[in-house]
Amino acid sequence: MTDTAHAQDCYPVGGDWTDARVDAAAYERLYAAAARDPDTFWLDQAKRLDWTSPPTVAGDWSFDADDFRITWFADGTLNVAANCLDRHLAERGDTVAIIWEPDDPADAPRTFTYRELHAEVCRFANVLTAQGVAKGDRVTIYLPMIPEAAFALLACARLGAIHSVVFGGFSPDAIAGRIEDCGSTLVITADEGRRGGKRIPLKANVDAAAAKAPGLAKVIVVKSTGGDVTMTPRDVWYHDEAAKVSAACPAEPMAAEDPLFILYTSGSTGKPKGVLHTSAGYLLWASYTHELAFDYRPGNVFWCAADIGWVTGHTYVLYGPLANGATTLMYEGLPNWPDASRLWQIVDRHRVHTLFTAPTALRALMKEGDAFVTATDRSSLKLLGSVGEPINPEAWRWYYEVAGDARCPIIDTWWQTETGGAMIAPIPGATALKPGSATRPFPGVFPRLVDDKGTTLDGAATGNLVITQSWPGQMRTVWGDHDRFVQTYFTTYPGTYFTGDGCRRDADGYYWITGRVDDVINVSGHRMGTAEVESALVAHAAVAEAAVVGMPHDIKGQGIYAYVTLNSGVATTDDLRAELVTWVRQEIGPIATPDKLQFAPALPKTRSGKIMRRILRKIAEGDTASLGDTSTLADPAVVEDLVANRVG
Ligand code: WT7
Numbered sequence: 001m002t003d004t005a006h007a008q009d010c011y012p013v014g015g016d017w018t019d020a021r022v023d024a025a026a027y028e029r030l031y032a033a034a035a036r037d038p039d040t041f042w043l044d045q046a047k048r049l050d051w052t053s054p055p056t057v058a059g060d061w062s063f064d065a066d067d068f069r070i071t072w073f074a075d076g077t078l079n080v081a082a083n084c085l086d087r088h089l090a091e092r093g094d095t096v097a098i099i100w101e102p103d104d105p106a107d108a109p110r111t112f113t114y115r116e117l118h119a120e121v122c123r124f125a126n127v128l129t130a131q132g133v134a135k136g137d138r139v140t141i142y143l144p145m146i147p148e149a150a151f152a153l154l155a156c157a158r159l160g161a162i163h164s165v166v167f168g169g170f171s172p173d174a175i176a177g178r179i180e181d182c183g184s185t186l187v188i189t190a191d192e193g194r195r196g197g198k199r200i201p202l203k204a205n206v207d208a209a210a211a212k213a214p215g216l217a218k219v220i221v222v223k224s225t226g227g228d229v230t231m232t233p234r235d236v237w238y239h240d241e242a243a244k245v246s247a248a249c250p251a252e253p254m255a256a257e258d259p260l261f262i263l264y265t266s267g268s269t270g271k272p273k274g275v276l277h278t279s280a281g282y283l284l285w286a287s288y289t290h291e292l293a294f295d296y297r298p299g300n301v302f303w304c305a306a307d308i309g310w311v312t313g314h315t316y317v318l319y320g321p322l323a324n325g326a327t328t329l330m331y332e333g334l335p336n337w338p339d340a341s342r343l344w345q346i347v348d349r350h351r352v353h354t355l356f357t358a359p360t361a362l363r364a365l366m367k368e369g370d371a372f373v374t375a376t377d378r379s380s381l382k383l384l385g386s387v388g389e390p391i392n393p394e395a396w397r398w399y400y401e402v403a404g405d406a407r408c409p410i411i412d413t414w415w416q417t418e419t420g421g422a423m424i425a426p427i428p429g430a431t432a433l434k435p436g437s438a439t440r441p442f443p444g445v446f447p448r449l450v451d452d453k454g455t456t457l458d459g460a461a462t463g464n465l466v467i468t469q470s471w472p473g474q475m476r477t478v479w480g481d482h483d484r485f486v487q488t489y490f491t492t493y494p495g496t497y498f499t500g501d502g503c504r505r506d507a508d509g510y511y512w513i514t515g516r517v518d519d520v521i522n523v524s525g526h527r528m529g530t531a532e533v534e535s536a537l538v539a540h541a542a543v544a545e546a547a548v549v550g551m552p553h554d555i556k557g558q559g560i561y562a563y564v565t566l567n568s569g570v571a572t573t574d575d576l577r578a579e580l581v582t583w584v585r586q587e588i589g590p591i592a593t594p595d596k597l598q599f600a601p602a603l604p605k606t607r608s609g610k611i612m613r614r615i616l617r618k619i620a621e622g623d624t625a626s627l628g629d630t631s632t633l634a635d636p637a638v639v640e641d642l643v644a645n646r647v648g
Helices: 004-009 024-036 038-048 080-084 086-092 114-130 147-159 172-182 202-210 238-242 279-294 311-323 342-349 359-366 393-403 482-490 530-538 574-587 613-621 637-644
Strands: 059-062 069-072 096-101 110-113 138-142 162-165 186-190 193-195 198-200 218-222 235-237 259-265 273-278 301-304 327-331 354-357 383-387 410-413 447-450 461-467 497-505 511-516 520-523 526-529 543-553 557-566 596-599
Touching (some): 024 038, 069 279, 080 086, 080 147, 080 279, 096 147, 110 114, 138 172, 138 202, 147 162, 147 259, 147 327, 162 172, 172 202, 172 259, 172 273, 172 574, 202 218, 218 238, 279 311, 279 410, 301 311, 311 327, 447 497, 520 543, 520 557, 530 543, 543 613, 574 596
Parallel strands (some): 138 162, 162 259, 186 218, 218 235, 354 383, 383 410, 557 596
Antiparallel strands (some): 193 198, 259 273, 447 461, 497 511
């Protein structure tokens, strides 16, 4: 370490990593190799996949708007599901691929070997084919964390159908919007989901969505809880259809750049964007980063506690671990149910080697006290991962010292839905840790900090985080709107990919993500666009105008603070406030629930009519003493009312 100012914050690599595949010197060598000759580096990495026809070219890309293109391994062909299943059969057909842990600890876990998983996926694929699904079709998946979710995604991949998973916490409106946007005609769902002992009416939500998604023609329903559902002529039971088909299904050879999936994510403006990932580059990135970040070795039980409805679930519950022949754990429930020991009990029950979860879960567990952790053994744990938002040093230390008994490195992975997999993260055995820093970029990742004018900042600096070169796992487009893709990511700082994040780099070259610099809020590690919540609010008959900002929140990281101007003549009652909060929940889903809602007679605007969010953020944070320059406001008096009526 060269930066003595940070020396006291520097942890060794954590644990015994004398046999690490990548040590500090190897990291430097790999980083330099990927910079010097990316084609050779990536064609070599491509050998980790099984190709039906191997590629002869690596990346072909330009981030210049005039000449924009991104392709990787363009002349190669492969099948993603075959890479996750078939190629493992000879060597580890009887190895457990998936351990499934149910919501209720009294219920029995289930396991699927690679051979069993292969058969399940083939059967699922045959059901999809029988229902008319073919290569290139979009399939919407709205399932809980049950094994059938893994079967369904891999079945799509096997056929070359493009899956679009919608998180089970989203509302019927949100499902309908996503079905319509990608033009899928088939949805896979379950009767109900189970979480924390509660039931989630998934099938009923799809029925409600169908009313708003006229293109939806067919629904495959997995029987999970056995709860009552109404079957319509559109619906078939999965188990009925599965009984009619065989468990053999050839894998469709796909071009490297054929789409694998769409995943909707919020941006700073407009509707959620359909982030599109393609086959080979995405899978390579999933496999490469899963192995590097978690030093994956055969036999390790790998548990990423994310839901399959988010990119973390796609990459680190499913594709990365299975591409690497790992044993991946899928958990149906919540980290704190029946009590705050559950996560650690699962670790003990399945001898988990790597646990990968989010700071928001850690903060919630930390608050319950150490006894829930120390009552468990956890001796199988060797690595602890973090993802989704900056991890505050207090939560980092608790994770390291209490959960990991000071022998497991904290692998804080910075990345995004758009990046496909981890980009900046420590490598166990190679990277000294600093609590709160995602540390250094993986070989092949070239970050840069720029100021607001786009000027490059060298050395220790704070600025906007951009990535200057393409990497295989990069998203390729926004489904149906390529211009939006180029506009959103490549025009703010021309010639580079703009992440939307602010970041500090210290004198050791360590990266410290400071959070979003755009109008995106990170609620419990999930991205929410302020524009989305605003448009839900203004859709209510009583609302004239709304502005939404993030505010600090102990558990969620950021909470949602909404300022609402009502139509004239509507009274500002507590009942209406509660109604509006419920309204947003119903329009988008529970994750969009405003934490605070303030009635504002008017919003602070410039003379040209632009809402001054900077001021709204300060008020939401409670930092009313330093509102800065308000002289450009059309009516400075508006601010006084906002400050006086702040919801504390
Ligand atoms: C945004 C991406 C990464 C997959 C899950 C979220 C924030 C993510 C970290 C981290 C600091 C982080 C960023 C990023 N973020 N991981 N380790 N440290 N910030 O994916 O919903 O696409 O959100 O999450 O702000 O831009 P996402």
